[in-house]
Amino acid sequence: MKISIAIPVYNSEDLISECLDSLVNQTMPKEDYEIICVDDKSTDSSLDILNQYKQKYENIVVVERTENSGGPGAPRNDAIKIAKGEYILFVDSDDYLGSEALLRWYNFSKENQSDITLGKLKGVNGRGVPQSMFKETNPDVDLVDSRIIFSLGPTKLYRTSLLKENNIIFPTHIKAAEDQVFTMKAYLKAKKISVLADYDYYYAVKRDGDHMSAAYVSPDNFYEAMEDIIRAIRASDLEEDRKIKLMAVFLNRHFDFSRTKNIMIKIKKEEERAEWFKYLSSFIRVVPEEVDQFVLPHIKLRLLFIRNNDVQGLTQYEREEQDIIKFCTVHNGNLIARYPSLERYPVSEELLQVNYKNKLEHHLQNIEFRDRSLSIEGTIKHKLVNDETNNNQSLTGVFVHRHTKAEKYILPVSFENSTFAFECKFDELASAEEDLGVWDFFIESSIDGYKLRGRIGNKRVPYKYSTKTMYLGHNAFFVFSARPYFTMNYDNLSIDIKKHAYTEAELCYQAETKDLSFIFKDKQICLPSHSKIVVHTDQSEILLPVKSFNLEPNSTKLTVNVQSLLEQLAHVKKKQRLIEFAINTSQNKIFAKEDNQVIILDKKNAEQSFMLFFRKTVEVQYKLTTSKSKFYFQY
Known part of the structure; x- marks a missing residue:
């Protein structure tokens, strides 16, 4: 048996059929995989639907729990115990797979001897999914230096022996973030972790009604899970410096992508806020202080308040951060946020730098072919700089050759009140043999020595030309075509220069x-x-x-x-x-x-x-x- 698929099921009568249909219609031969459905004492017709599928398909196994567990962890553990597959895949009952997912997933994992393989996720109906780690396929991903810590959901392909031999199961004593604890423990024991980004493997569906990630959990339960993760990292076989860096990466994820994000201003009642802060502080005390130096600056400031038991300071800081533009200035070529909440703490100016939080807000209002050029018109300003300071900015258009990384610069024809106009002269962009290829367009904006360069084009009015529209010109050496287009993944403006015969x-x-x-x-x-x-x-x-x-x-x-x-x-x-x-x-x-x-x-x-x-x-x-x-x- 190649793959066991584990599905915890509870009151999923409206959802489970779509999930099972995607599994029984896989391109992998049915004798190569089993589908283990664990019913967690459903009170609707879910069990009847499971049994109907079981009668029709020989590779479906139905397990009936005698009492409800209150979460997906125990049913998943039941599936791990009886799994016969070389690999096991956890699927939620309201999600589904791409038709080629199992065969692609298994063949890649087997070929690369992967212990865990992350298959590309696709959000459905507005469901948010981690994306940063799926920019490219990588058969051997580093746990510390990659982005895979930002994907701690269980919907991955695991080597079954990795879980059984290391007794890695879903903790059932906690009802929040137990999947994060499970996944982190598996990461720490895996010898090789891989990422597959060549296909939409797993479709995560946003349904009407409550989702587990949005349901209320108690702070003691939630932060107990976080403490378990820190303890697992500290007890792992990693070298000490890698443990520290991994904890820092986890804290970056935790403060920016978990319930803790802006928790003080999300909670309106002071008593409830104090309770969450108490358990948050307890969790942070488990984290060694040397971790603080490796986290992002805004996380480091949060840790400063938490380690000083300053609930009012943290609350004020979170409010100020929501209105950061009020406190930003340009100084010595950097953006500095001078928060009033930090006035009584000895904080260096370096820690107040927020360059990494800034971005260029842009919109293309017109892209038009002119005589021998492409006119590019729009607006641009810095997100963290107020309008008055934005008026001090200067612009440079930059074309970067995708292969050679050569750069060509153009100055705006006009620029006033954040509104710009560039004229890209095709004959200058394609002046020699080495200019053939794709040129990506950037705009570099400067304010008092602070510079930021950004790709342009994904926010625009509808493009008035077809995707095949091109300029036909010639230089001293060859006839060329220049075709503007918008890139597949990020929808930004590029120009493709080719010889034209x-x-x-x-x-x-x-x-x-x-x-x-x-x-x-x-x-x-x-x-x-x-x-x-x-x-x-x-x-x-x-x-x-x-x-x-x-x-x-x-x-x-x-x-x-x-x-x-x-x-x-x-x-x-x-x-x-x-x-x-x-x-x-x-x-x-x-x-x-x-x-x-x-x-x-x-x-x-x-x-x-x-x-x-x-x-x-x-x-x-x-x-x-x-x-x-x-x-x-x-x-």
Whole structure:
């Protein structure tokens, strides 16, 4: 057996079917996994539904508890005891898996000999899930230096022997955060922890009604679990310095992503606030003081209040932090938050630096192709700086080559009251061979020596062009296309520079005006003003000014008048001549999409000699024909 799936079930009649359907329809063969459903004495029809699935699917096991345990921990422990799989996966009854999850999860874990594998989580219906550790797949993640401590839920693939041999079970004496205790103990015993980020493995669903993470828990119960985690770290086989750093990472997570976050201002009643502070202080006393130096600055300040038993100070600090912009100033190239609550403590200015909490708030109001450039207009300001100080900022646009990390800088055309306009000149961005590739756009903002650079684009008005719209230009070396687009994961603005050899077009001709149109389907092509069509013959090049240029939703129409072409080719003695069309330079060819197309460009009467002295007037047709993506001028 490869995988055992453990599902604690309690009054899940409206949810369990979706979960089980996702499990029985996996791409992994059914004989390779079992589904252990532990009913925790449900009072609805959950057990009946489980038994119906059991009758239909041989790999489903139903365990009936004789009394309700009050939480998912005991049912999960029941599943661990009877699990036959090499690995065990914990799934909540209101969640579900991607159809390929088990097969991908197992094969990767087996190949890399992983003890624990985190599969990428996907939140559904607004459910928040940890994301920072899923930027890339990593077969061997460091417990201390990575972000996996920010994922302490049990919904992972564990080697079953890791749990059984080390007696790692869910604590049942606590009813809050018991999954964090379990996961941390498993992390500490694992020899190899992996992250899989190539697929949406686990779908965590936000349902109507109460969720366990939002339900009330008593402070003594909650902080007992936190103390258990600290004790587990201190008792682990890690080196002492790594224990200290791991506890610091855990405290960063705890204060920013648990019930403790802003706990003093969330609780309105003073008596209740005092009770939570008492147990929070008890928890922090278990944490060695040398941990304090490794936590984030705002966590370090919280610990200062807690270790000094200053409940009023912590409450005031949390309130001030909510209104941090009132207390921020720029000093010596840094953002400093001078909180009144800290006036009676000897705190260094370094500890008051809040650079890491600041970010650029931006919005793109217009992105538009101009003559030879891309106009980028919008607003930008520093989140932690008031409007008056924000008016002192200066901007620089920065394009960073994604591969070489080379940088190109542009100054704003205008910038006033946080409103900017940049003109990105394509010919300067693509000036040499090494410029080929993707350029990511940043804006660097400076205020009195303090600088912050941020990616731009994910907050914007709707982009008016298609994803294929590009500028077509040329430098001294090659023809290039410049295509702005928004990145897949973070939706920020980038420009892709590529060599451009040819463009396929459909041809359309208006005989009355002698206008020849090149229609580029499925492409929006922007050209510099005064562009020309180059007609290349074996003897010369003829330049035809572009008469009109129209961008349509899914195509581009470029029109020229061929009268001058006819005049210059009329004297040609050959009845058929190969010609080539290009835009602005003969290095860039236009190919015809349609083969064997014939366009009558003009008709004229001409005298021709027949049988010595006899002459006859005949009609001569000047034709443009296509054959295998080549053009022929003939008469």
